[in-house]
Amino acid sequence: MAGTQTAGRSDGAAPAIELKGISKAFGPVQANKDISIRVMPGTIHGIIGENGAGKSTLMSILYGFYRADAGEIFINGTPTPIPDSQAAISAGIGMVFQHFKLVQNFTVLENVILGAEDGALLKPSLSKARGTLKRLAEEYELHVDPDTLIEDLSVGHQQRVEILKALYRAADILILDEPTGVLTPAEADHLFRILENLRREGKTILLITHKLREIMHITDTVSVMRRGEMTATVKTAETSPENLAELMVGRKVLLRVDKKPAAPGPNILEVENLRVVDDDGVERLKGVSLNVRAGEILGIAGVSGNGQSQLLEVLGGITRATGSIRVNGQEIDLSGRHSDGQSRRARGIAHVPEDRQHEGLIMDFMAWENMIFGYHNDPAWQKNALLMDNPAIRADTEAKMARFDVRPPNPALAAKNFSGGNQQKIVLAREIERNPDLLLVGQPTRGVDIGAIEFIHQRIIELRDAGKAILLVSVELEEILSMSDRIAVMFDGRIMGERLPGETDEKELGLLMAGMNGKAA
Amino acid sequence: MERMPQWADVVLVPLISLLMAFILSALVIVAIGEDPVAAVKMMVNGAVGSTYGWGYTLYYATNFMFTGLAVAVAFHASMFNIGGEGQATLGGLGVAVVCLALPWPHWALALPVAVLGAALFGAAWAAIPAYLQARRGSHIVITTIMFNFIGASLLNYLLVNVMRPVGSMDPATAKFGPGTHLPTLHDILAVVGIPFSRAAPANISFLIAVVACFLVWLLIWRTRLGYAIRAYGKSEPAAVYAGISPTRIIMISMLISGGLAGMMAVNNVMGEAERLIMNSVEGAGFIGIAVALMGRSHPFGVFLAAILFGFLYQGGAELALWTSIPRELIVVIQALVILFTGALDNMVRMPLEKLFLALRKDDA
């Protein structure tokens, strides 16, 4: 659908953005190496690459958040140094970050004028912004109530506020960093409509993503980044997902996971009518029931924030709940004193948490200290009644690091000094090698490079084939579809429905994720 | 990838910070019209120039080891215990209660009970702020400061109204019995034939402090509890994931911390004054903060930093005696050490990291 527009609008015009020879290092890490790129006005240009490929760094340089070590930036053909965000804003660049930069307890209006006030007093700025917002809302389908506090808005609406902030500052160039990660498929479609409206008005859009589907769906041209370098720039119409994937990774990749059909056994996990109310009094789980059998993977699909995290936390002993959980037929205490991560581990439940940096690992601990995290009371690691057996733990860690191909294989290195993929392998090694009856896995491949993704998927499937029950939570629909033997979709603290991967598709799951029962829509 | 070698992080950064604190202190001395070089000579002479000086230096160092360890243990659980002063005050009460309760026949019997009493009272004074932090989220920094004030008032009340011997005008307890008299370093070293000043107050508590350093090291780095304390201190959500109870860790680490602070009283109340007086702690609880920061919360670092502060304290007393430099200069030095090793750490670290990075690039 695109492609032609690129040529149509840009005849003779200077590129809206041109980067020449941009390089940036963080200490010993070279994040961007000699990157050059040209983006024509009125186009949507995708930038795709794995985690850590340097996409976000490049965009932060363009937005003046970091300063490049070398290289030049041209805006509309004019050399434009961008030493800070103020300069980027004056050059007509707006940015929508992956993690929104909004003040939670300010209203939409206050967030929009922050930094773009017209004078020392707020009143005139607020009333001017109110008018502008109304106009922008109609022009671009960007409706949002100006007097609502950000914390009361849905994620999709918060993103609209970010776009409004940029437009209020008269941005002609809009950078969006992984904009659909937190959206439902329907919200993502709405976002794409907004982007198309913006392109029609002549705005230039840079879309950073790791999702091939989006790139194919909306961009006119696409650049691929790998390990800090720009490896290719192609017209979207002239490429394919397989081709882009290969350019991203530097070799051929399997986009599907190779696995045998499941041979499920008896129920390992039975959950009935699980309810969780959080500290703010909000009901996060509203009566969830499910079961997982030995030798199968139950995938939980859903947009993040619909109760999947709470489900994992209850099962892992982190959050209290009401209802009933049985593991191997035995009831688990959900309310009281005997329900924590330690008692869950004793019952054969292992847990790979969603957030490995804040939960799964202690980033300042060395690899060997992390390898017993949660199992540190295990008698196997004690020398006597008082002291731990550190040499034994180190030796065991070395073996596990070898089996899980953790690089560098150095047990004395702090967790924070490993890459995302290797951090995740440490967590997986720790949890899988306990040989649990039930493995809880949250976002196993978030922030993990493609090479490690294949390895991690394989290990989880091996555990399944060894007759263990696996509960997989992921916001990546592709991962759910390719890994699961059964799929349950969560929305608003409920299970919306269960499907078999062979008998459903992304569209049907997407509707369930948006809270619509397949038939209704 | 590490930014700089570990030895630089552990040794170089604190040393440079310390140096900067000392340079500024020297400027203060110059500003009040004294000669810093002469002052340093006088301090060295007074603090380590004789066994008498050493006896005082080690006496003070003993106090600071206990309070430094107290702050360090709490730091490992990411608790900032500013209440060492109050906990040590209450520890003194514990020692006094033990020493006055029975006609102790021999110090060897009185000592373990006094250590226990001191630790229990100190821990009890830390328990309420700890509980409030764990269960009510009351900021432990402010509550422990408040408990310093409350502790001072409580002791004041007890000394004036309850524990003062009949007929005495002095707000202090009676002198402890002879059976509680602890052997001094003079007595101990005499056994092996080493002469040591008889007048200096350093006593067997110094050895207890050294043992405490070793035991804290074992606790933090070699036991399950220490592992859990460090894990909680680094990341609360991770600790909860691992099934480590925050309430339990806050309570235990603060009780240990308060207990260690309280144990200081064995040195100053039982070992030196041999009765309980007002303000016997004399700011040692606060110096513990500087000692723990300088020692990077590591017991060996605390040991070294405590000796250094013992030296400064004794040297500072000599200065106050012979020059117009008041004893409060030590508070200034303490403040500068806290500032540079604790809060302005990055001022030293950032240029050093750049330096090492540049060196590494040259190598490559």
Place this chain on the structure above:
Amino acid sequence: MMDFATILQVFDSTVRLATPLLLACLAGLYSERAGIYDIGLEGKMLAAAFFSGAIAAVTGSVWLGLLAGIAASTALSGIHGLAAITFRGNQLISGVAVNFLAAGLTVVIAQDWFKQGGRTPSLIGGARFTPVKLPLADTLREVPILGPIYYELISGHTILVYLAFAMVPLTWWLLFRTRFGLRLRAVGENPAAVDTAGVSVVGNRYAAVAICGLLCGIAGAYLATALQAGFVKDMTAGRGYIALAALIFAKWRPWYALSSTLLFGFLQAIALRYQNIDLGGVVVPVQFMDALPYILTVVILAGFVGKAIPPRAGGEPYVKER
């Protein structure tokens, strides 16, 4: 039973004692609203108390004293800012260092300058702030009830007292009705939002810390040159910490800060007036009354704060994420 005159006197004393708490509490409010924790209020007040007392004693001018106090307090704020903002150090530790620095330096310098055991000479005449008699105070004095209230309670304070109370609406207006306030609050809630909007996080935080220094300076000068006549060692006596507790109790809001500091001022007034209180046979000892403000601080922190949500970025140095 307390008579009307006694009640008036206690309230009058409440106002006097609440003033330094209010100024320090508002000082902390600016700092913490901008995301910088400050347990160094105590030290800044102490330094200001000394320098205002010392300069007022030497020059005979209370106004020069006030300026010196503000300068000393702001200098300590600068150190805190350097540690907390520029070098992204631990804000609690920096605050502790500031407190000790003030505690040590005031005595060292006082001893060097005046040689009176760490105090300044007593201030007399123009070296002290004198009470301001409000218009018509004498005329209205005879009006029943309201007259004495106006004469005793409202009139007859030093200018700094009126300044402190005026700071409450001014602070509210500044925070919630101006661009400066919007940015200051934003920087304490989400500095990244401010940074990406092209506004300097560092600049706004330093501005907040400077205002904090200014107000602590006035608070300290009030102690040495208005409430008392000269500086004595450790004369702040924990007021900085009580102001912090009042700030939490006030949920970081200006009007609530007024009520919470008045409450603490009232407690101090009671403790000051009634040393040993006889409650029907049970004598409350003076030491308990001395400790009461501190005990109450703990009680308030423990329970009555309710769900006070501190500024979200409080205590966190701002680092651009990688």
